[in-house]
Structures are given as structure tokens and as C-alpha cells.
Amino acid sequence: MEYRSIADVMNKDMIGAHVCIRGWIYRRSVVGGKAFIRVRDSSGVIQVVVDSGRLGEELVNELKNIGLEASVMACGTVREEPRAPGGYELEAESFKITGYSRDFPIKGGEGLEYLLDNRHLWIRSPRFAKILKVKHTVLEAGREYFTSNGWWEVNPPILTASACEGGATLFPVDYFGQKAYLSQSAQLYLEALIYVLEKVWSLTPSFRAERSRTRRHLAEYWHLEPEAAWYTMEDMMRVAEELVSHIVRRVLEERRGDLIDLGRNIERLKPAAEPPYPRIRYDEAVEILQKKGVNIKWGDDLGADEERILTMEFEKPFFVTHFPRQIKSFYMKVDPSNPNVVLGFDLLAPEGYGEIIGGGEREDNYDVLYQKIVEQGLNPDDYKWYLDLRRYGSVPHSGFGLGVERATMWIAGLDHIRDTLPFPRFRGRIYP
Numbered sequence: 001m002e003y004r005s006i007a008d009v010m011n012k013d014m015i016g017a018h019v020c021i022r023g024w025i026y027r028r029s030v031v032g033g034k035a036f037i038r039v040r041d042s043s044g045v046i047q048v049v050v051d052s053g054r055l056g057e058e059l060v061n062e063l064k065n066i067g068l069e070a071s072v073m074a075c076g077t078v079r080e081e082p083r084a085p086g087g088y089e090l091e092a093e094s095f096k097i098t099g100y101s102r103d104f105p106i107k108g109g110e111g112l113e114y115l116l117d118n119r120h121l122w123i124r125s126p127r128f129a130k131i132l133k134v135k136h137t138v139l140e141a142g143r144e145y146f147t148s149n150g151w152w153e154v155n156p157p158i159l160t161a162s163a164c165e166g167g168a169t170l171f172p173v174d175y176f177g178q179k180a181y182l183s184q185s186a187q188l189y190l191e192a193l194i195y196v197l198e199k200v201w202s203l204t205p206s207f208r209a210e211r212s213r214t215r216r217h218l219a220e221y222w223h224l225e226p227e228a229a230w231y232t233m234e235d236m237m238r239v240a241e242e243l244v245s246h247i248v249r250r251v252l253e254e255r256r257g258d259l260i261d262l263g264r265n266i267e268r269l270k271p272a273a274e275p276p277y278p279r280i281r282y283d284e285a286v287e288i289l290q291k292k293g294v295n296i297k298w299g300d301d302l303g304a305d306e307e308r309i310l311t312m313e314f315e316k317p318f319f320v321t322h323f324p325r326q327i328k329s330f331y332m333k334v335d336p337s338n339p340n341v342v343l344g345f346d347l348l349a350p351e352g353y354g355e356i357i358g359g360g361e362r363e364d365n366y367d368v369l370y371q372k373i374v375e376q377g378l379n380p381d382d383y384k385w386y387l388d389l390r391r392y393g394s395v396p397h398s399g400f401g402l403g404v405e406r407a408t409m410w411i412a413g414l415d416h417i418r419d420t421l422p423f424p425r426f427r428g429r430i431y432p
């Protein structure tokens, strides 16, 4: 018995063909001795018609009250039916219930916390399947970009002994009686690996103990991070725009139908497929915001609201560069031509989404880096190994981190970052 995917059988070339499908009951109704069973699988939903005249009243009566998400197998003939989802249906010649489902707890209209408590079942929605497919292509395209451009994939540790992005968002771990932390970013270890392979990248989970719950922050997220020896900030910004535009092109090619089904305005995504992306300095960003009446002064960080306003000025992702040194991490290289700013960049996605990438050039001088570690109240002993990288053949180098969920949220046009993960983690949510 060959079982076809539902999407495979729903086309005009299959009209009249005898096929078998299998999946889970998504919707059902019984009218006049016929059961109309909407079966879903990973590829779509098809209406299966079970006629009591052919398959018996007993089965139709059982299907009248069959539980949603019961698993079934059906064989029959494909025919056109404009009233059915996708315009086709299967006239069943055999129909088997393989797994009963009593009182599936999600019937529609439930509140968010209830749905999150039942996330292990809520993820079965066809909408979420489309989001997972978009994210799959985001990741596939990311890997494809790096592999086809001579970058080496490496595996930095997730258990670490020091902060990369500040102590406020560390998750401590008891590591055989020693204090350790879940990684906030693979960056520091990637900086060690560039002396081995020059151009390296990793895809790792990163952890941030974010105190507030917002639409774009998670406690655990997937982090796509390249690091390269000899690269300047501009070199790395070019990598960022090549990467993101490649991802957008591949998603537009491979996932167009899913994007449309998710309600994504494709026309507004298209400009991102073509680099280069605009670049503005932090100074210009502050000027734009002040002209729009935002109460911001030089030296203030750009929060979600400021980023949202800025993004309305651009139809593509755009870089903001040369931030004040006091709002960026210790490792950022100070601009030799202006000691008040660092060679850092963020890439902001348009349409109100904001930061999807943070990166920059790293401080490659031992003494300057040591001073910055002390300046930011960190213990140089915790960073002895990191400082060693500046003792032995130090090189100019740069890197960045792309938040995979942030990027997916923008590309798919979603309202909340939690919709990009099967089991999102944020303050107050660890179950299921």
C-alpha cells in the first residue's frame, strides 16, 4: 500500500486516480448519510467523503462523534469539488480509524495561557506547520550561504564560565559544584576558532534571562553566528546583507505558498531580497528620531519603540553603525577616528520588526581590551583565555549574531516571536 501526501493528490492530474492517504482528523461533519472528514497531514488538508451507501451506516454513525485528531487511513478516488478545501476531495472506498482521540482539549476560542499549557497539542495546527516550514528554509538557506562561501561550521560550548552580553541576563548552572552559565552567544569561542579556520560559523541555542515579556524576546533562542579573521566591520556587514538577502530569496522561492497562507504581504518582503542594504550611523538615527519628536538624546540606547519608528523610514533591512561605546559590550573595537563610538552594527528589519542582527569589529589589542573589561566592571581573571587571543598573533576580526526567531518572525510577518518555536521559553513559561 503506497500512501501519498495530501498535497500530492490535490491537483487536476490526479482527478479520477485511486490513491491512499493518512493523517489526523482536523474537522468533521455528517450530512444526509455522508461523513465529510477533513484529514490533515504535514502537507495540507483534504476532505474525505465517507458514504454510508458504500461503507455502511455503522462507520458513518461512528464518524458522527469521532474525536478530533483521531488518526485515520483512507483510500479512494480523487475528484474535483470547489466547495472542499483546495478544490478537491477523496471519495472513500476504504476508511480505517487507526488511533482514537477522546475529547481533544483544543476546540477553538481558548485563551493564550491555556493554549500554551497545551502547546504539545496546539502545535498540530496547520498554521504552525507553515511557520515551521518557513523557519526550516531560513535555516537551510543560512547553512547554504555559509557552506557555499567557504565558511566552516563549528560547535562552541553551551556551558560557559563567563558572560558575553552582560551579567544581567545570565542563567547560572551548577556545574559539578562550580558556577557556570548557559551561553548567551558563541562569539567569544568563535574568536578562538578563527585562528584555526579563519572563517567560522555556528548555530547554537543562546540563553537570555530576560526579565520582561515582550513580543520579540525569548529566554532561549537559536543564534546563527559567523566570525572571521582579517574582516573589518564593513566586510562583515557585507556578509550580513548577503546572508539575509539569500535567506529572503530562498524563502520567497521555496515557501511562497506558505507565506501567502500566513497572510504575509509578499510585496513588502521582496526589497529585502536585493542587497546592498542602507547604512546609517547612530548619530543619524538619533537625528531622525528627534525630528520625529522622540525624546532621545545622544548616548541613549535604541529600544523597541525607537527601532520601530526608524524602520518606517526604510523598505529594506538597514544597518545602524558606530554606537556610543558606553551602550555596547566590552569586546567592541573603539573607532580609531572617534573614541566615543565603537565599530558596532545592528541590522534592523523593516515593517516595525527592528533588530535581527547585532555585531561588529572586535578589540584586537590586549591592553585596550583589558582596560575595557575593567572599565565595564568585569573580572579580567574570568577572561584570561579570551585575553590570550590578543597575546598570540592577534588579528583584526569581526562577527555578528543573527537571531533566527527574530528573522523568522519578520520574514513570516508574525506578531509574536513565540510563534516561531514549538516550545517557546520566556519568563513564566517552562511547561510543557
Ligand SMILES: NC(=O)C[C@H]([NH3+])C(=O)NS(=O)(=O)OC[C@H]1O[C@@H](n2cnc3c(N)ncnc32)[C@H](O)[C@@H]1O
Binding pocket: 164, 165, 184, 185, 186, 187, 208, 210, 216, 217, 218, 219, 221, 223, 225, 226, 355, 356, 357, 358, 359, 360, 399, 400, 401, 402, 403, 404, 405, 406
Ligand atoms: N556573534 C555576535 O557578535 C553576537 C553578539 N555576541 C550578541 O549576542 N549580540 S546581541 O546580544 O545583539 O544578540 C544578537 C542577536 O540575537 C538576537 N537576540 C538577542 N537577544 C534575544 C532574545 N532575548 N530573544 C530573541 N532573540 C534575541 C537578536 O536578533 C540580536 O540581534
Ligand SMILES: [Mg+2]
Binding pocket: 346, 355, 357, 358
Ligand atoms: Mg543587540
